[in-house]
Amino acid sequence: MTAYLPPLVIDVRVREPGSRGFRIWLPLFLLWPPLLLLLMPVVVITLLVDLALLVSGARYHHYTLLVLNSLRLLAEVRGTHVDALSDGSLVKVDIY
């Protein structure tokens, strides 16, 4: 199930010469509950479409899998790390 867990937090750290820098935690987990509510009817619709396509004999009937695998793609973003140092400025981005 964790394979479908979307990114929960983006941690951004910025340090510049002449300043103490700052750190922001972007709480992505706040986005997911409302989006989940939107997703549920989408999955129901795609299931109905797939069923109709299957009954009609269409070769392609994978819209539900397409939606679920898109979520999987989103979940796999977790663990990404970007670290950039330029002219003394440091930017770090971690996706958890």
Place this chain on the structure above:
Amino acid sequence: MSEDRTRILGMLAEGKITAEEAELLLDSIGTPAGETGTGPEPSPSAEWPSGPSGTGTPKFMYIKVTGKDTVDVKVPLGLLRAGLKLTSLIPPQAMDQISESMGEHGMSIDLNNLKPEDIEELIGSLREMEINVRSADGDHIRVFCA
């Protein structure tokens, strides 16, 4: 001494940054072996593997750029796996359009022929891949999976 540390100390010597800023930057890029670190958050890139794993299934793709600027990127290979699996679920009409568009941009890859077992083989073989690019202006780009 690493290139990053040399650059930071150089900036300190030139007066571009203060001693406090230099300390923060040194902390952020990690502590070299043999020294005791006092920084609160050593850079994850300091703990990254130095090259391809050679054995086992790689978990991450590492992209390291050194030179004028330093950039370290770690991307989960699960993202590549999920992306490639997603291509096998794209409706055929859309897939034809994508292949055509990719062909127009010089990437003649027929994604319709990509099978799940090919994806695993592709990712498995990435453990031996290493790309090294050295540009004329001194930038060094390394890409490998481990």
